[in-house]
Amino acid sequence: MPAAFPRIRKIQYEGPNSKNPLSFKHYNADEFVAGKTMAEHLRFSVVYWHTMCGNGTDVFGWGTAVRPWEKGLTGLDLAKARVPVFFEFCEKLGAPHYAFHDRDVAPHGKSLKQSNQYLDTIVKLLKEQQKATGVKLLWGTAQLFAHPRYCHGAATSCNADAFAFAAAQVKKALDVTKSLGGQGYTFWGGREGYSTLWNTNMKRELEHLAKFLHMAVDYKKAIGFKGQFYIEPKPKEPTKHQYDSDAAACLNFLREFDLLEHFKLNLETNHATLAGHTMQHDMRVAIAAGALGSIDANTGDELLGWDTDQFPTSIYLTTQCMLELLGMGGFTTGGVNFDAKVRRESFEPVDLFHAHIGGMDAFARGLKIAAAIRKDGRLAEFVKQRYASWDSGLGKDIERNRVGFKELSAYMMKKGEAAPNTSGRQEFLENLINEFV
Ligand code: XLS
Ligand code: NI
Numbered sequence: 232m233p234a235a236f237p238r239i240r241k242i243q244y245e246g247p248n249s250k251n252p253l254s255f256k257h258y259n260a261d262e263f264v265a266g267k268t269m270a271e272h273l274r275f276s277v278v279y280w281h282t283m284c285g286n287g288t289d290v291f292g293w294g295t296a297v298r299p300w301e302k303g304l305t306g307l308d309l310a311k312a313r314v315p316v317f318f319e320f321c322e323k324l325g326a327p328h329y330a331f332h333d334r335d336v337a338p339h340g341k342s343l344k345q346s347n348q349y350l351d352t353i354v355k356l357l358k359e360q361q362k363a364t365g366v367k368l369l370w371g372t373a374q375l376f377a378h379p380r381y382c383h384g385a386a387t388s389c390n391a392d393a394f395a396f397a398a399a400q401v402k403k404a405l406d407v408t409k410s411l412g413g414q415g416y417t418f419w420g421g422r423e424g425y426s427t428l429w430n431t432n433m434k435r436e437l438e439h440l441a442k443f444l445h446m447a448v449d450y451k452k453a454i455g456f457k458g459q460f461y462i463e464p465k466p467k468e469p470t471k472h473q474y475d476s477d478a479a480a481c482l483n484f485l486r487e488f489d490l491l492e493h494f495k496l497n498l499e500t501n502h503a504t505l506a507g508h509t510m511q512h513d514m515r516v517a518i519a520a521g522a523l524g525s526i527d528a529n530t531g532d533e534l535l536g537w538d539t540d541q542f543p544t545s546i547y548l549t550t551q552c553m554l555e556l557l558g559m560g561g562f563t564t565g566g567v568n569f570d571a572k573v574r575r576e577s578f579e580p581v582d583l584f585h586a587h588i589g590g591m592d593a594f595a596r597g598l599k600i601a602a603a604i605r606k607d608g609r610l611a612e613f614v615k616q617r618y619a620s621w622d623s624g625l626g627k628d629i630e631r632n633r634v635g636f637k638e639l640s641a642y643m644m645k646k647g648e649a650a651p652n653t654s655g656r657q658e659f660l661e662n663l664i665n666e667f668v
């Protein structure tokens with residue numbers, strides 16, 4: 232098989248002064264930052280679906296992408312042809328991980344049996360390529376949203392047969408993820424929600440979703456799959472409302488149904504913003520619960536209200552992400568997974584490189600800046616001092632459960648007023664962050 236990107240050599244670190252668009256200006260895999268190499272901190276991952284299968288279609292227009300290796304191929308032949316191209320891409324980029332859905336690496340068959348056979352054929356090729364290139368599987372997942380059988384949802388469908396089909400698909404996806412040495416498995420409920428409440432029994436659907444996830448946990452144990460399970464929140468699109476709407480909603484659901492110990496969250500920037508949050512907010516929520524597992528690194532467009540899945544280029548955003556991540560001690564099984572796609576106007580293969588290089592450099596800068604902010608210490612010290620009233624005296628007594636309403640009332644009767652003790656200094660802190668960005 233001839234190279235798919237014959238004119239592109241392995242992307243090298245050339246430093247911030249390089250004018251070569253096919254080089255890293257900031258991501259230097261082996262460089263140490265805050266005690267670990269950049270590669271160890273960032274654990275970059277490329278997604279199969281956007282990178283290999285995205286062709287630029289949108290609701291108004293046809294595909295635009297020029298992909299010479301596809302040469303009019305379809306079905307299983309096309310799926311086979313994409314595998315070596317994908318790994319050539321990851322290898323040239325120096326991305327150590329990837330992620331896939333069952334139905335984007337292999338096509339839908341006419342039956343479950345045939346779909347499974349197609350998947351087995353492709354998984355064999357994936358395994359060979361993983362071995363040849365050293366690229367590892369960050370996580371696998373099942374695509375439970377494109378086929379008409381899932382029009383009412385998968386685990387939350389009104390049709391028990393759709394639930395059963397989804398279970399069969401996830402069972403197989405778990406088998407292949409395990410056989411590929413996957414470090415995780417993601418559940419994203421694309422159609423697990425509703426379009427109208429007039430036809431929906433929400434309580435029953437949520438119970439079914441929990442049952443489905445418990446079955447997955449049981450099956451994971453049965454086959455001895457050691458990877459981490461993730462839930463990926465998103466509030467809407469394609470449904471009007473998705474049950475796993477944001478980090479807080481997911482955590483509440485997992486707690487209610489006794490699933491929290493088995494799952495962590497895979498947070499995606501554009502999903503957080505669709506939910507009306509910043510990525511930093513959702514990361515903070517997940518981290519407080521000890522449940523941040525991985526991130527789908529992308530960004531939305533402030534002027535468009537949907538999941539545009541753009542590559543992250545804002546240094547401010549990546550700095551916030553890396554501050555949160557360093558604060559929690561870094562990834563274990565997760566990584567920075569580029570669930571992002573090139574614009575439909577960017578139709579040449581080389582655009583895939585520009586996009587990923589930009590995302591990796593933006594995260595490398597975010598990492599360096601976040602490490603510098605932490606080393607400087609003023610931000611953390613400010614936050615610590617802001618809560619000083621809790622470190623001794625009355626605050627400490629409250630935290631240690633030594634006082635109740637009676638004692639607090641008596642205290643305040645005597646003291647008279649609770650005057651604000653310290654300025655929030657938001658502007659000062661914003662300036663401080665900009666010293667480093
Ligand atoms: C879609 C999701 C999806 C998941 C994997 O919006 O981001 O791509 O990451 O199913
Ligand atoms: Ni995603």
Ligand code: NI
Pocket residue numbers: 499501502538540570
């Ligand atoms: Ni998304």
